[in-house]
Amino acid sequence: xxxxxxxxxxxxxxxxxxxxxxxxxxxxxxxxxxxxxxxxxxxxxxxxxxxxxxxxxxxxxxxxxxxxxxxxxxxxxxxxxxxxxxxxxxxxxxxxxxxxxxxxxxxxxxxxxxxxxxxxxxxxxxxxxxxxxxxxxxxxxxxxxxxxxxxxxxxxxxxx
Amino acid sequence: xxxxxxxxxxxxxxxxxxxxxxxxxxxxxxxxxxxxxxxxxxxxxxxxxxxxxxxxxxxxxxxxxxxxxxxxxxxxxxxxxxxxxxxxxxxxxxxxxxxxxxxxxxxxxxxxxxx
Numbered sequence: 001x002x003x004x005x006x007x008x009x010x011x012x013x014x015x016x017x018x019x020x021x022x023x024x025x026x027x028x029x030x031x032x033x034x035x036x037x038x039x040x041x042x043x044x045x046x047x048x049x050x051x052x053x054x055x056x057x058x059x060x061x062x063x064x065x066x067x068x069x070x071x072x073x074x075x076x077x078x079x080x081x082x083x084x085x086x087x088x089x090x091x092x093x094x095x096x097x098x099x100x101x102x103x104x105x106x107x108x109x110x111x112x113x114x115x116x117x118x119x120x121x122x123x124x125x126x127x128x129x130x131x132x133x134x135x136x137x138x139x140x141x142x143x144x145x146x147x148x149x150x151x152x153x154x155x156x157x158x159x160x
Numbered sequence: 161x162x163x164x165x166x167x168x169x170x171x172x173x174x175x176x177x178x179x180x181x182x183x184x185x186x187x188x189x190x191x192x193x194x195x196x197x198x199x200x201x202x203x204x205x206x207x208x209x210x211x212x213x214x215x216x217x218x219x220x221x222x223x224x225x226x227x228x229x230x231x232x233x234x235x236x237x238x239x240x241x242x243x244x245x246x247x248x249x250x251x252x253x254x255x256x257x258x259x260x261x262x263x264x265x266x267x268x269x270x271x272x273x274x275x
Contacts, residue, residue: 007186019176026175027168030203034167037208042216046223047264049201050231054175056253058182058195059238063249078248084188085249086242091192093235100228102198106205107221110214117214118202129193137189 018061022054029053050099055092059085094136098129163211170203196231226267234260 029051037045063081070077102125109117182194201224208217237259241252 004190006184008184010183022179023172023176027172029200030167030171031164033204042219043223046220047227049224050227052234055195059249059253082242086239087188088192089235089239091189092196093232095193095196096228096232099198103221103224103228107218110218114209
């Protein structure tokens with residue numbers, strides 16, 4: 001398993017219009033949340049702060065990039081694209097735990113200090129998301145080691 | 161009108177910034193964390209504090225807890241639809257929005273609308 005790293009070359013895979021699409025998606029989602037809040041109140045509006053509208057766009061783009069990359073190698077790439085989007089979804093599930101931490105910290109702190117609420121909530125999001133990702137990664141590698149041990153154990157046992 | 165223009169610009173900038181971070185980070189499962197970054201929340205809560213005060217923003221943040229739990233369920237459902245049902249990303253993410261709506265509003269109702 002590879003360590004976390006930056007891959008700036010990945011930016012070359014994106015087309016200019018994809019950045020515009022994401023900007024527009026982000027803008028529209030924020031306007032939509034504002035409209036919902038002013039029409040139905042703060043509680044219903046608050047729900048939509050965690051609407052996965054942006055995720056729909058990013059997962060579709062990830063799948064598209066993977067398919068495009070495989071097509072350049074004359075491969076179909078559809079399955080690979082779906083798997084890449086699924087990996088992104090698995091990461092988003094862990095990120096949602098971070099978002100939960102963000103909401104709790106912000107709600108508890110905002111009436112005392114607005115700037116501290118934003119800083120504390122953002123930090124909580126980062127810490128919880130990364131910690132959840134590390135735990136999941138450790139569990140997966142432990143499970144893989146266990147499976148590999150079982151396979152090698154059953155391959156050796158007939159000789160004993 | 162100016163408020164909505166500001167919302168659009170701020171939302172677009174914050175979401176794009178998190179999306180670019182997600183693009184350049186590897187492995188992909190780690191980059192996925194940024195797919196659930198509170199980008200819309202940061203932009204919206206910032207405006208909510210300025211326009212309506214801290215009390216209103218706190219109310220929104222409490223309700224966001226239900227939305228975040230629904231997002232976790234939604235992401236797992238999307239993952240399953242992609243891997244097991246072999247759906248493409250667009251239909252999987254769009255169909256699962258129904259799950260997000262049911263869980264989010266279910267939790268909000270359960271909490272008496274004051275999550």
